[in-house]
Amino acid sequence: MANVSDSIYEIRYLDELSQKNSFIHKLHPLVKLIVSIFYIIITVSFGKYEILSLTPLTIYPIILFTLGDIKFFPILKRSFLVLPVVLGLGIFNPILDREPLLTFMNFAITGGWISYLSLIMKCFLTVLCALLLISTTGINNIAIALRSLLIPKIFVTQFLLTYRYISVLLEEIISIWTAYSLRAPEQKGISYKSWGPLLGQLLIRTYDRAQRIYNGMVLRGFSGEFYQDKIRFSLIDFCYLVIMIVFLLLTKLYNIPLILGNILTGV
């Protein structure tokens, strides 16, 4: 059950990162959320052969890593997790799309390979963006951002509760798994005879836990209301938002690398 303890570690690691006190961490969560979503939209909006235009977009994660004081490799390692899906789906592009698109030193590069490469680049950029958002913002601040987007409090409360109890339930699963594997050694998974009882009992326990949690919440004055700190917009938030949006729009409207290359080679 290595993946369960891994997940607990993942959550805790990202949670701890979000407690830092850097320039990026201090920005208003709504600003960070908007910029992240805008960044992802711009990234995936490039055509499948436009790898060149994607290169300026690497500046955004680099800025977040350095200004946000986030270590590069642990986050990069996490972004590899999604790659297999994209690699598997994209592999048909080089096979099916054999139109030579570009010749470089007598080598013809087919459109399929270029679109495959652009898919991988997009995958990395979007995944890094999401991971950097959570590791510089944290779940509570994401909830504040969601509330300022007028997302109903029922959803936000329930979103936060789900998050809180994930680690509790993961620990329960670890102990269930340990107990099971001690009684059934050298077994890869759980035998079909125990499918129902094993998960079913956890479900019943979880159900009872929810009742106790509800009682606890009511005793502490819960009435369906969701309270949170207010974070104010500052001038810095506004500047960050404007600069980032302008930068992203520039990368979309102008092919910056080509302009730079043309200046250098004098074409």
Added chain:
Amino acid sequence: MHMADALISPVVGGIMWATSAGAASYSIKKIKLDLDEKKIPLMGVMGAFVFAAQMINFTIPGTGSSGHIGGGILLAILLGPYAGFLTMASVLAIQALFFADGGLLALGSNIFNLGFYTCFIAYPLIYKSIIKKGITKKRIFVGSLLASVIGLQLGSFSVVLQTFFSGITELPLLSFLLLMQPIHLAIGLIEGLITAAVVTFVWSARPEILEPINSKIRSKNMSYKKLIAVLLCSAVLIGSMLSWYASSNPDGLEWAIENITGNAELESSENLHTTLESFQEKISFLPDYSLKTKVEVESNTPVDVGTSVSGLIGGLLTLFLAISIGLVIKLFKNKRLKEN
């Protein structure tokens, strides 16, 4: 089965976001009507349960492989379709944020694929209609098995359509479907069997957990017309907004269509491709936006050797500049740290 951001175009992502948001706001309205505060912690903890339970591997008899539960149907059975859908949405949001499983733009599609079909189609039409005649262990088993299988089939069908309309893969629609549906039939059967085993166990051990929701559903008629109306309206609204954006800034969808119709001479000459294309155009809803079409060469994409060299140099220079921005910030920060 999670869609990734890289596999989706902004237009498809936006439309799916709007649809899922419409379904979510309708669900919130519905659960507000029979506001039972007790349900909020139950939803939260059950979401965490599904998240955690998906990590247990169950051995499939006779094979070396293993499977896990499907969350949507289980949540719909335990919490009802509306609360189940919202819970599934927050589970997927947490997976997208913390595990990069799916992405922020693809979240709308993931909520739709994994939450909508299970909670609003498979649960009411299959599970509910099977147990309508009275709850028995056998009916629960068959109902949850079938609902899981069909929910997942619809979900994977929708993954294929979303990837297809995003123009990501060169794979023709039909082969893509032939690749995806059988795999997900097998996965769905396993998920269904595990879900069915869990639900029947809960029914025999603590029937009252399943009873209240089911009795409520039997007495209440759900107005699906309203839900569909809300969904349609939001999809049309956002779709038209996005297409307005696309036409005023001919980059995305509009641009691709323009290119496809304008650059007919770049059409691939291979016979197989053309037949596939004509077949695809017949079966697809948006024939002009099909995938294996002509090469989309943008005016500023380097094609000949001269510009490809300057493109390459420019690209490398941009990457170099990006990295050096990072290094300069770091140097500056280290200096300030030392001074302090």
